[in-house]
Amino acid sequence: MAKIAVLTSSVVSMLALASALAADADVFAGTWKLDAAQSKAEVGTVPKSETRTYGVIEGGVLTLVVDGVGADGVGYAYGATGDITGKEYPVTDRGQGARILGDAISWKKIDDRTVEMDIKKKGEIINATRHSVSTDGKTLTVSENGIDPDGKPVRAVDVYHRG
Numbered sequence: 001m002a003k004i005a006v007l008t009s010s011v012v013s014m015l016a017l018a019s020a021l022a023a024d025a026d027v028f029a030g031t032w033k034l035d036a037a038q039s040k041a042e043v044g045t046v047p048k049s050e051t052r053t054y055g056v057i058e059g060g061v062l063t064l065v066v067d068g069v070g071a072d073g074v075g076y077a078y079g080a081t082g083d084i085t086g087k088e089y090p091v092t093d094r095g096q097g098a099r100i101l102g103d104a105i106s107w108k109k110i111d112d113r114t115v116e117m118d119i120k121k122k123g124e125i126i127n128a129t130r131h132s133v134s135t136d137g138k139t140l141t142v143s144e145n146g147i148d149p150d151g152k153p154v155r156a157v158d159v160y161h162r163g
Helices: 002-026
Strands: 030-034 040-043 049-057 061-069 075-082 085-090 104-111 114-121 124-133 139-147 153-162
Touching (some): 075 104
Antiparallel strands (some): 030 049, 030 153, 040 153, 049 061, 085 104, 114 124, 139 153
């Protein structure tokens, strides 16, 4: 009987954790459109346009699909999936001109409205971003520090609005 109680308690704890992770990730869910006029690049360039679509699947796992047009007029697309516990996942869905250069991605929860994402290539972080949703849930700010496809530094703050 004690084993059943311990097992039941463990299952309930795991379900509560999964539910909490899903609730935290839900603030990102939906489509976000880049506001190029409000976005700023300290080093590098801001895309001409970009749409980010975040989804949340079972257990608080985030999915991200990005479609855009770079400052050079070339289109790009990529996708990524991962939970917000810091676990590494392979990068998937790289389309034409993808700006994501790494082979692994990890998301880590900072607070209820902020996650950090690291992109790694061969185990080394090549791009670090911070994704924050405003308290009213209408604005997403993505701060980026890394390299572009040509190996040049990028430091930018991109602003998005719900689409």
